[in-house]
Amino acid sequence: MSESSEKNVKAKVHITLKNGVLDPQGKAVEHALHGLGFGGVGGVRQGKYIEVDLPQQSDKAKAKSQVEDMCKALLANTVIENYSVEVVD
Amino acid sequence: MSESSEKNVKAKVHITLKNGVLDPQGKAVEHALHGLGFGGVGGVRQGKYIEVDLPQQSDKAKAKSQVEDMCKALLANTVIENYSVEVVD
Amino acid sequence: MNKVSAITPEVIKTHGLSDDEYKRVLEVLGREPNLVELGIFSVMWSEHCSYKSSKKWLKTLPTTAPWVICGPGENAGVIDIGEGLAAIFKMESHNHPSFIEPYQGAATGVGGILRDVFTMGARPIANMNALRFGDPKHPKTRHLVAGVVAGIGGYGNCVGVPTVGGEVNFHASYNGNILVNAMTVGLAQQDKIFYSAAAGAGNPVVYVGSKTGRDGIHGATMASAEFDANSEEKRPTVQVGDPFTEKLLIEACMELMQTDVIQSIQDMGAAGLTSSSFEMASKGGMGVELDMNAVPCREEGMTPYEMMLSESQERMLIILKPGKEDVARKIFEKWELDFAVIGHLTDTGRMVLKFNGETVCDLPIDPLAQASPEYDRPWVPTVKQAALASASVKDVPWPEALKTLMGCPDIASRRWVWEQYDHMVMMDTAQRPGGDAAVVRIHRSNRALAITTDCTPRYVKADPFEGGKQAVAETWRNLTAVGARPLAITDNLNFGNPQKPEIMGQIVEAIKGIGEACKALDYPVISGNVSLYNETDGSPILPTPAIGGVGILDDLDTMATVAFKAEGETLLLIGQTNEKDGWLGQSLYLREIAGQEKGAPPPVDLVHERKSGDVVRSLIRGGKVTACHDLADGGLLVAVTEMALAGNIGCRLENLVAKPGVLFGEDQGRYLVTTKDAGTVEAAAKQAGVSVSRIGATTGKALSFAGQSVELAELRRMHEEWFPAYMAAPK
Amino acid sequence: MKAAVIVFPGSNCDRDIALALEQSIGKPTTMLWHQDTNVPDVDLIVVPGGFSYGDYLRCGAMAAHSPIMREVKRRADKGTRVLGICNGFQIITEAGLLPGVLMRNKDLKYVCKDVLVKVEDSQSAFTAKYKVGDVLRIPIGHAEGNYFADEATLKELEDQGRVAFRYCTPTGEITDAANPNGSQHNIAGVFNKARTVLGMMPHPERLADKHLGGTDGRAMFDALVETLA
Numbered sequence A, B: 001m002s003e004s005s006e007k008n009v010k011a012k013v014h015i016t017l018k019n020g021v022l023d024p025q026g027k028a029v030e031h032a033l034h035g036l037g038f039g040g041v042g043g044v045r046q047g048k049y050i051e052v053d054l055p056q057q058s059d060k061a062k063a064k065s066q067v068e069d070m071c072k073a074l075l076a077n078t079v080i081e082n083y084s085v086e087v088v089d
Numbered sequence C: 001m002n003k004v005s006a007i008t009p010e011v012i013k014t015h016g017l018s019d020d021e022y023k024r025v026l027e028v029l030g031r032e033p034n035l036v037e038l039g040i041f042s043v044m045w046s047e048h049c050s051y052k053s054s055k056k057w058l059k060t061l062p063t064t065a066p067w068v069i070c071g072p073g074e075n076a077g078v079i080d081i082g083e084g085l086a087a088i089f090k091m092e093s094h095n096h097p098s099f100i101e102p103y104q105g106a107a108t109g110v111g112g113i114l115r116d117v118f119t120m121g122a123r124p125i126a127n128m129n130a131l132r133f134g135d136p137k138h139p140k141t142r143h144l145v146a147g148v149v150a151g152i153g154g155y156g157n158c159v160g161v162p163t164v165g166g167e168v169n170f171h172a173s174y175n176g177n178i179l180v181n182a183m184t185v186g187l188a189q190q191d192k193i194f195y196s197a198a199a200g201a202g203n204p205v206v207y208v209g210s211k212t213g214r215d216g217i218h219g220a221t222m223a224s225a226e227f228d229a230n231s232e233e234k235r236p237t238v239q240v241g242d243p244f245t246e247k248l249l250i251e252a253c254m255e256l257m258q259t260d261v262i263q264s265i266q267d268m269g270a271a272g273l274t275s276s277s278f279e280m281a282s283k284g285g286m287g288v289e290l291d292m293n294a295v296p297c298r299e300e301g302m303t304p305y306e307m308m309l310s311e312s313q314e315r316m317l318i319i320l321k322p323g324k325e326d327v328a329r330k331i332f333e334k335w336e337l338d339f340a341v342i343g344h345l346t347d348t349g350r351m352v353l354k355f356n357g358e359t360v361c362d363l364p365i366d367p368l369a370q371a372s373p374e375y376d377r378p379w380v381p382t383v384k385q386a387a388l389a390s391a392s393v394k395d396v397p398w399p400e401a402l403k404t405l406m407g408c409p410d411i412a413s414r415r416w417v418w419e420q421y422d423h424m425v426m427m428d429t430a431q432r433p434g435g436d437a438a439v440v441r442i443h444r445s446n447r448a449l450a451i452t453t454d455c456t457p458r459y460v461k462a463d464p465f466e467g468g469k470q471a472v473a474e475t476w477r478n479l480t481a482v483g484a485r486p487l488a489i490t491d492n493l494n495f496g497n498p499q500k501p502e503i504m505g506q507i508v509e510a511i512k513g514i515g516e517a518c519k520a521l522d523y524p525v526i527s528g529n530v531s532l533y534n535e536t537d538g539s540p541i542l543p544t545p546a547i548g549g550v551g552i553l554d555d556l557d558t559m560a561t562v563a564f565k566a567e568g569e570t571l572l573l574i575g576q577t578n579e580k581d582g583w584l585g586q587s588l589y590l591r592e593i594a595g596q597e598k599g600a601p602p603p604v605d606l607v608h609e610r611k612s613g614d615v616v617r618s619l620i621r622g623g624k625v626t627a628c629h630d631l632a633d634g635g636l637l638v639a640v641t642e643m644a645l646a647g648n649i650g651c652r653l654e655n656l657v658a659k660p661g662v663l664f665g666e667d668q669g670r671y672l673v674t675t676k677d678a679g680t681v682e683a684a685a686k687q688a689g690v691s692v693s694r695i696g697a698t699t700g701k702a703l704s705f706a707g708q709s710v711e712l713a714e715l716r717r718m719h720e721e722w723f724p725a726y727m728a729a730p731k
Numbered sequence D: 001m002k003a004a005v006i007v008f009p010g011s012n013c014d015r016d017i018a019l020a021l022e023q024s025i026g027k028p029t030t031m032l033w034h035q036d037t038n039v040p041d042v043d044l045i046v047v048p049g050g051f052s053y054g055d056y057l058r059c060g061a062m063a064a065h066s067p068i069m070r071e072v073k074r075r076a077d078k079g080t081r082v083l084g085i086c087n088g089f090q091i092i093t094e095a096g097l098l099p100g101v102l103m104r105n106k107d108l109k110y111v112c113k114d115v116l117v118k119v120e121d122s123q124s125a126f127t128a129k130y131k132v133g134d135v136l137r138i139p140i141g142h143a144e145g146n147y148f149a150d151e152a153t154l155k156e157l158e159d160q161g162r163v164a165f166r167y168c169t170p171t172g173e174i175t176d177a178a179n180p181n182g183s184q185h186n187i188a189g190v191f192n193k194a195r196t197v198l199g200m201m202p203h204p205e206r207l208a209d210k211h212l213g214g215t216d217g218r219a220m221f222d223a224l225v226e227t228l229a
């Protein structure tokens, strides 16, 4: 994807667990890192990183609000997750 | 996590699929977004975003190389994934 | 063809063709091939597609029986299981990819074998997996076990086919070359079986499933001139499985198969579009013309070479009957899968590929197939070892030896593995993992298929002929032990480099042993797979001809399990133990307790095998026994312990000589049964000329013998602890 | 009783639940493709287990946003019974029919085995044939069954007696060791306020037949048939 095409607007979405929400994956990773001898690790949180291509959109502000809508509608579960959207060309 | 603690060095890790590697999740998300009426979506790639706290480390360069080691050892599957590490306080 | 694709000796070599083979290419073509053509030759003449080293010997295997509908040669084998139904099954290896990327390698192995089965019209009803890993102490082993098991589960669970059994062995010879063999069993109507031979000039060639990417393209592409620029972008990539798409593909194909539009169909397996289109045309004596611009691609700028050699997953090739494109298209669109007419059959006998209006490949199909190399590679027989005198083997008190064996890597419970597999979906799993064979009910009936995979590589190493026989006999025994009538096998022959005469000798003798056992047991080979060159740094794996066996239970209510059912029942040993003092050569006792791997492996007396099995089966069917278990790794006491643990009922043993060979020897063709009616069991065995002895009674919560006893709780702990503890240790 | 089972791309326990229902009802169940917009008039809608949309992104997320789920919600609001099993539980929580979320199992692994659950309520159409305190053996098969809700939600669930089943020991104790996935309060299944919607991770359909090794799940379907007849 994203390889060619001019004017390709792309959104970078970070989805992270809200504070206070259990993160079994982060915990397990933390545990495994300790097991591997990485002693100095204090905490690990695992989230998602999603890139969305918007080839037809050149207006960055519009792109951002569109992707925020996608987050609300599908990409994030807003009961437990936060999202942030950054638009780049 | 990251809430309190002074001098808390934190690493932000992005793990993405290498170019050319099939991304079934991204494909399915793209499809679902179309189904929800987000027509302008050209492509979606899904990766991981991991935050690692390093409370005992204040040297950023060291922190970075340490977390890169973690990526190689555990966080990323380097056969199919790339990683990038950014260290912040 | 386009650009600078000079066929230099270097390019030829990286395509794995020998000088002789390339000469043959020139003869077939009467000119130099271009790169696309060379790629196709290299794939079609590879060991994997052409079986050039093994063909001569594979031909000797028995492949027929009145119940065999289709033997080797198709995507999978087909047997008649009565009531208009057929069982379709096959086993296949994904060894090398699983070593490089264990999760995806194993996952795509499962995906591939599923397609081999459903392409023939069968709904997959069970998956099995036969796994071999290196020494548990080797630094890579844990990671590989974790990845492979997660990959098999990740794929099988998602597609909704239960993974009901398999095997796991550890041995240092697999340190650098693990084995991942996956088997699928499917169920079809006999009048709705689909084959792969193409027919009907003009018929449309249709591509369905996922798009084609640059997955798993022949490593050779790297070295060829065309790919020097931009090599980062075009690096051959690991195949990633998409089980969700596979599930949709299964449903779409099942739906399509209910219509009358398919002329022939084949999955795109190894070397995807090349081997599928080539084999379909070749089998039907047809030609084929494909428009490479019509192939659905996932990435931009893909060349015909890449499209033909891509191993992208979840794709099928279908020849439709004339004018049926729309019927088919509708179904694949409903399931949101790619569908493209990419060409048509011709009567020219040639494979012609067009790209951007140019002909990029024009090969004669039949001559290419006819000229495909077949080798009679030199081989030497394995030097046989003398039988080991059991009396010479170190004797340790049985409780200690038993506890060690129950917790050793090759016997410890595999619960950690199978609990990661959905073994219950489809609601027909009548016997879950942990018994002798998995039992999967034929949907909405009271009949069932029994399925097992077995091989004892240390026996095969010591004596490939006896080891080959033993692998087949053990599957037959495991099917028998649940009460099933064994019907047929699939084999997955994993060996080292066939260009070494010792290795070729292992292959030849193991195949002979397999064939002999199949003949004696009326138990033909209906499908299989060969995986050679399993070596690292010149050191080969243990020869591992994994056998998958399938049998039928005509009445599920008579199924036997290994678990003791009640206290106060008699335990009998059926079958012959080496009259001197049991067979310890190549046994696990010898390896784990005495620290030796030597001697001849236990011989398999196929006449006796058949007699003892037939008695056991008829006793089970007649409802005369309450539990049954065959004796395998670890011998008698291990088998008793497994029965006791499964039923949580102990046992008092008697009438046994307290010698390691008797207690832990691995003499073949033996079963343990419990019964309320020992007289009947004895009479039946005696009548059949099979030895039988009462060796104990079920009682309490411990195993006791010769004045010593061990609590079941302790044995259970030993048995259950090893795997999870091993996997939980830091990586 | 009339029942319908919704089939999403990737559902794989749809046939299983339909068969279990058929055993209790005595006639076949309606299967609804996720794109069907006409949901017939039924007494029970089942959202089955499996891997809808491959479990990609978040389990159940994509299915929860498919058009048919709007109709399911509407029916649920009107009192039609809705049963979500396993992936179905994940879907109906994502769709907001039930509170909470199913997180990754605490040890991250998929797990398929029989577990024991304690019946916490027998007042619903689903549980009417069980007694409070009964210990049932029912299989699970999931990688994301770790029930999580914030403290306020948990308190509300507990105060209103909306926990249907909890993972337990053979004697009915609620312990960490009996918890296969890390669920808060050992929760294996929860109701909505009206007890007309039930979501649960264990698969009652998988042990409703003697040939499969147990029948503890059968009473749920029998109860539905009796209550909703």
Ligand SMILES: Nc1ncnc2c1ncn2[C@@H]1O[C@H](COP(=O)(O)OP(=O)(O)O)[C@@H](O)[C@H]1O
Binding pocket: C129, C130, C131, C163, C164, C165, C166, C167, C168, C414, C417, C418, C432, C433, C434, C435, C436, C437, C438, C453, C454, C478, C632, C633
């Ligand atoms: N990889 C695996 N996947 C699923 N089940 C397995 C696997 N390996 C072993 N098992 C199960 O564990 C049990 C014991 O295996 P094994 O010791 O090979 O049995 P046997 O000696 O009777 O052939 C069998 O039920 C088998 O199906």
Ligand SMILES: [Mg+2]
Binding pocket: C435, C436, C437, C478, C629, C630, C631, C632
């Ligand atoms: Mg056995």
